[in-house]
Amino acid sequence: MSVSDPNHLNESEYVESVRRERKRSQYQSAILSVIGILGFLILWQLSLVTGLVNSRFLSSPIEVVSLFITKLTDPRPDGAVIGANIVSSLIVALSGFGLAIVIGIPLGLLMGWYKGIDSFLRPIFEIIRPIPPVSWIPLTIVWVGIGLQAKAMIVFFAAFVPCLINSYTGIRQTREVLINVAKTFGASDFTTFLKVGIPYSMTMTFAGVKVAIGNAWATLVAAEMLAASSGLGYMILMGRQFGRVDLVILGIAVIGLIGTLITIIINAVENKILGWRKL
Amino acid sequence: MIKDKMKNMNEEEKRRYRLERLYKILPVISIFLLILLWSTVAAKSDFPSPKETCDRLMLLFENPIKGKNIFGHTAESLIRISIALLFNWTFGIAFGILIGWNKKAKALFTPLFNGFRAVPPLAWIPLITIWFGTGEFSKIMIVIFGSLASVVVNTQAGMLNVDQLYIDVGTSFNANERQKLFQIAIPSALDAIFAGIRTSTSAAWMVVLAAEMLGSESGVGFLIVRGMDAMDMPLVLAAMIVIGLVGALLAIITQYLERLMCPWTRVESN
Amino acid sequence: MDKSRVKLKVDNISQSYVVGDEVLDAILNVSFDVYDNEFLVILGPGNCGKTVLLNVIGGLEKPTGGKLYLDGEEIVGSDKRISMVFQELALMPWKTVMENVEFGLQIEGVDKKTRREIAQKYIDLVQLTGFEKSYPSQLSGGMKQRVGIARAYTSNPEILLMDEPFGQLDAQTRYSMQEEIQKIWQQEKRTILFVTNNIEEAIYLGDRIILMSKSPGKIKEIYDIDLPRPRNSMDPEFLAIRKEVSENTDLAL
Numbered sequence: 001m002s003v004s005d006p007n008h009l010n011e012s013e014y015v016e017s018v019r020r021e022r023k024r025s026q027y028q029s030a031i032l033s034v035i036g037i038l039g040f041l042i043l044w045q046l047s048l049v050t051g052l053v054n055s056r057f058l059s060s061p062i063e064v065v066s067l068f069i070t071k072l073t074d075p076r077p078d079g080a081v082i083g084a085n086i087v088s089s090l091i092v093a094l095s096g097f098g099l100a101i102v103i104g105i106p107l108g109l110l111m112g113w114y115k116g117i118d119s120f121l122r123p124i125f126e127i128i129r130p131i132p133p134v135s136w137i138p139l140t141i142v143w144v145g146i147g148l149q150a151k152a153m154i155v156f157f158a159a160f161v162p163c164l165i166n167s168y169t170g171i172r173q174t175r176e177v178l179i180n181v182a183k184t185f186g187a188s189d190f191t192t193f194l195k196v197g198i199p200y201s202m203t204m205t206f207a208g209v210k211v212a213i214g215n216a217w218a219t220l221v222a223a224e225m226l227a228a229s230s231g232l233g234y235m236i237l238m239g240r241q242f243g244r245v246d247l248v249i250l251g252i253a254v255i256g257l258i259g260t261l262i263t264i265i266i267n268a269v270e271n272k273i274l275g276w277r278k279l
Numbered sequence: 280m281i282k283d284k285m286k287n288m289n290e291e292e293k294r295r296y297r298l299e300r301l302y303k304i305l306p307v308i309s310i311f312l313l314i315l316l317w318s319t320v321a322a323k324s325d326f327p328s329p330k331e332t333c334d335r336l337m338l339l340f341e342n343p344i345k346g347k348n349i350f351g352h353t354a355e356s357l358i359r360i361s362i363a364l365l366f367n368w369t370f371g372i373a374f375g376i377l378i379g380w381n382k383k384a385k386a387l388f389t390p391l392f393n394g395f396r397a398v399p400p401l402a403w404i405p406l407i408t409i410w411f412g413t414g415e416f417s418k419i420m421i422v423i424f425g426s427l428a429s430v431v432v433n434t435q436a437g438m439l440n441v442d443q444l445y446i447d448v449g450t451s452f453n454a455n456e457r458q459k460l461f462q463i464a465i466p467s468a469l470d471a472i473f474a475g476i477r478t479s480t481s482a483a484w485m486v487v488l489a490a491e492m493l494g495s496e497s498g499v500g501f502l503i504v505r506g507m508d509a510m511d512m513p514l515v516l517a518a519m520i521v522i523g524l525v526g527a528l529l530a531i532i533t534q535y536l537e538r539l540m541c542p543w544t545r546v547e548s549n
Numbered sequence: 550m551d552k553s554r555v556k557l558k559v560d561n562i563s564q565s566y567v568v569g570d571e572v573l574d575a576i577l578n579v580s581f582d583v584y585d586n587e588f589l590v591i592l593g594p595g596n597c598g599k600t601v602l603l604n605v606i607g608g609l610e611k612p613t614g615g616k617l618y619l620d621g622e623e624i625v626g627s628d629k630r631i632s633m634v635f636q637e638l639a640l641m642p643w644k645t646v647m648e649n650v651e652f653g654l655q656i657e658g659v660d661k662k663t664r665r666e667i668a669q670k671y672i673d674l675v676q677l678t679g680f681e682k683s684y685p686s687q688l689s690g691g692m693k694q695r696v697g698i699a700r701a702y703t704s705n706p707e708i709l710l711m712d713e714p715f716g717q718l719d720a721q722t723r724y725s726m727q728e729e730i731q732k733i734w735q736q737e738k739r740t741i742l743f744v745t746n747n748i749e750e751a752i753y754l755g756d757r758i759i760l761m762s763k764s765p766g767k768i769k770e771i772y773d774i775d776l777p778r779p780r781n782s783m784d785p786e787f788l789a790i791r792k793e794v795s796e797n798t799d800l801a802l
Binding site for chain 2: 028037057121124127135139141220221237239240257259
Binding site: 448453466542 | 628629631637644652653655
C-alpha cells in the first residue's frame with residue numbers, strides 16, 4: 001500500500017487513493033500488453049519497409065489484412081474463398097472431435113468404473129496411445145481416401161486419447177465416501193455410477209475435452225496438408241507451392257484466431273456447466 | 280493348490296476370487312482378439328497381416344533404405360528432436376520464468392505469446408520451409424516451433440502458482456528478490472516445469488514425424504511416406520510400430536528424469 | 550522475564566484493507582510492550598486480526614498506521630532479529646528437513662559447513678535427529694512443526710513469532726508439542742510471541758496473555774500469569790484464570 005500516512009486522510013480519501021493505485025497498475029499492464037502487440041506489428045512492418053527482410057520471405061501485416069479482404073470474395077489461387085475454407089475445416093474438426101467425445105468419454109467412464117471392461121480394453125488402448133495421430137494418415141488414406149472421412153478420422157485419433165484418459169482418471173478419483181453414501185442409501189452399482197461417479201468426473205472430463213479440441217484443431221492442419229483438397233491447411237500448403245507467403249501467413253493467422261475463439265467459447269461453456277465448482 | 284484355497288472360502292469370496300482371475304486373463308484375451316481381428320481383415324483384403332508386418336520389420340534391421348537401417352532412421356529423428364528440445368528447454372524455461380515472475384514482462388509478452396501458441400505446431404511448416412528451405416536446419420526449426428509453447432506455458436503456470444506462503448518464509452528471513460526467485464520460486468515450480476518437459480518431448484516426437492512426412496530423405500516419418508509411395512503397406516505399419524515404441528520409451532525416460540530431479544514428488548505419491 | 554527491559558514496542562499499529570468501496574479495519578490502534586525473554590501469548594477468537602498483527606511485526610505486511618521499535622530503535626519491514634513459525638506448514642516440499650532448517654542461514658550466505666553444524670544443533674534440539682534427509686511429506690504433523698520451529702531458531706533470532714503453530718495438530722500431539730516448545734524455550738531463551746485461539750494453550754504457555762476482541766482487532770485485556778512451570782491444567786488456580794479469560798472472550802462466529 002502506497003499511502004504514506006493514512007492517519008491524516010479521512011476514510012473516503014483513503015479508499016479513493018487505494019483504488020486509484022489499483023486502477024493505475026491495471027492500466028499499466030493493459031498498456032504494456034498493447035505496446036507488446038503493436039510493437040511486434042510495427043517491427044514486422046518496418047522490417048519489410050526498410051528492406052531488412054526480403055518480401056519473398058515475409059509479407060507485411062497490412063498486406064495480409066488486405067489479402068484477407070480480397071480472399072473474402074476471390075477463390076484464387078487455391079480454389080476457394082476464405083469463408084469456404086474455414087467452413088470446410090470446421091466441419092472436419094468438429095466431426096472428428098464430436099466422434100471422439102461420443103466414443104471416448106463413455107468408454108473412459110466405463111473403463112474407469114468397471115474393472116472387467118478396463119482390463120479388457122486397456123491393453124488395446126495402451127497400444128494405440130503412443131502412436132502420434134499424424135502417422136495414421138497413410139493408413140486412413142488407404143482405408144477411406146482423402147475425403148472428409150479420412151481427415152475426420154485423423155482428427156478423431158488426436159481428440160480421442162485425452163477424452164478417454166481424462167474421463168477415466170476423473171471417475172477413478174471419485175471419493176470413496178460419496179460412493180459409500182450412495183450405497184448406504186441402497187443405490188445399485190449402476191445407479192451409483194450414474195449419479196455419483198459421472199457427476200464427480202465432470203471437472204476432469206471437461207479438462208480433457210479442452211485438450212481434445214486443441215488437439216483436434218492442431219491435427220486438422222496436418223491432415224489437410226497431407227490429404228486434402230480444401231480447407232485452411234490446404235490453403236497454406238497451396239500458398240507454399242505457389243510461393244505466396246502472404247497466403248501462408250494469412251492461413252496461419254486465421255487458424256490461430258479460430259483456435260483462440262474456440263478456446264474462449266469452450267471456457268465460457270465450462271463456466272456455465274461447472275459453475276458449482278466455484279461455490 | 281488352487282482347489283485347496285477355494286475350499287476354505289464362502290460363496291462371495293469364491294465369486295470375487297474368480298473375478299480377480301478373470302481380470303488377469305482378460306488383457307491377454309483382448310490382445311489375442313485384436314491380432315485375430317487384424318489377421319481376418321488381412322486375409323479378406325490386401326491389408327498386410329501381422330506376420331507380413333513382423334517380417335517387414337525384421338527386414339528393416341537388415342536391408343537399409345536410403346543407406347540406413349531402422350536404427351539409423353530412428354537415430355536421425357531422435358537427433359533432430361534432441362537439438363530442438365535442448366534449445367527449447369533452455370530458452371523456453373528461461374522465457375517462461377521471465378513471464379511468470381516479472382509482472383511487466385508478463386503484461387508485455389503474454390498476449391503476443393498466446394497468439395503464437397494459438398497456431399498449431401504443424402501450421403508453421405510451410406512458412407519455415409519458405410524461410411529456411413527443406414534442409415536439416417529447417418526441420419529442427421519446425422520441431423522448435425512445434426514444441427516451444429508447452430515448455431513456456433507450463434513453466435509460466437508453475438511460476439504464477441508459487442504459494443505465497445513460501446515467499447513469505449523468504450521475506451521473513453530477509454531474502455532478496457534474487458534469492459526468492461532462485462531458492463523459492465523456481466524450485467517450487469520444478470514439477471510444473473517437468474510437466475512442460477514431458478509434454479514438449481511428446482509434441483516434438485509428433486512434429487518431427489510430420490516434418491519428415493512432408494519432405495525428408497531420412498527419419499521414421501520418411502519411412503512411412505516411403506511405404507505409402509511404394510504401396511508398401513507392411514512398411515507403413517512397421518514404421519508405425521517403431522514410432523509408437525520410441526514414443527512410449529521417450530515418455531518413460533522423461534518420467535524417470537523427473538523422478539531423478541524431483542525426488543520429493545516420488546515420496547508424495549507413495 | 551525482566552519487566553524492566555522492553556524488547557519490542559508495538560506503538561499504535563493499525564492495519565486496514567480496501568475491499569470494494571469499504572475499508573475493513575483488521576486491527577485498530579494496538580499498542581503493547583514485549584519484555585525481554587518473555588513468552589507472550591496473543592489470544593483471540595478467529596478473524597480477530599492476530600495473524601495480521603504477527604505479519605506486521607514480522608515485516609510481511611506494511612501497516613497502514615503506527616510504528617514498531619526493537620530495542621528502542623524503529624524497525625521497518627522484515628528484520629533479521631525476528632523469525633517466524635508459520636500457521637500452515639510452510640515447509641518447502643522440495644527441500645529435505647536439513648535443507649529446510651538451514652534455509653535462513655543459506656539466505657544469509659553462511660558457508661555450508663557452518664550452517665550444517667548450526668542446523669544440526671537445532672534439529673537435535675527439536676528431537677528430529679535421524680530425519681535430516683527426509684522430505685516434509687514423509688513426516689507427521691507434529692514432526693513438521695518441529696522442523697518449522699528449528700528453522701526459525703537457526704537464524705538465531707532475538708524474537709520468535711509463532712502463528713497458531715499447533716492449530717492443525719490432533720489434540721494428543723498438540724499437548725506434547727506444547728510441553729516441547731516450553732522445554733525448548735527454557736533451554737534456549739528467546740522472546741516469543743505466540744498466537745493462539747485456544748485458551749488452555751495460552752494459559753499453559755504464557756508469561757502474559759494479551760486478549761484481543763474481534764473486528765476490528767483491539768486489545769481487550771492483558772493478563773499476567775504467575776503460575777510456576779510446568780503448569781497443570783487441573784490446578785485450581787489454572788482453572789480460575791481459565792474461567793476468567795473465558796468469560797471475557799468474544800465468541801467466534
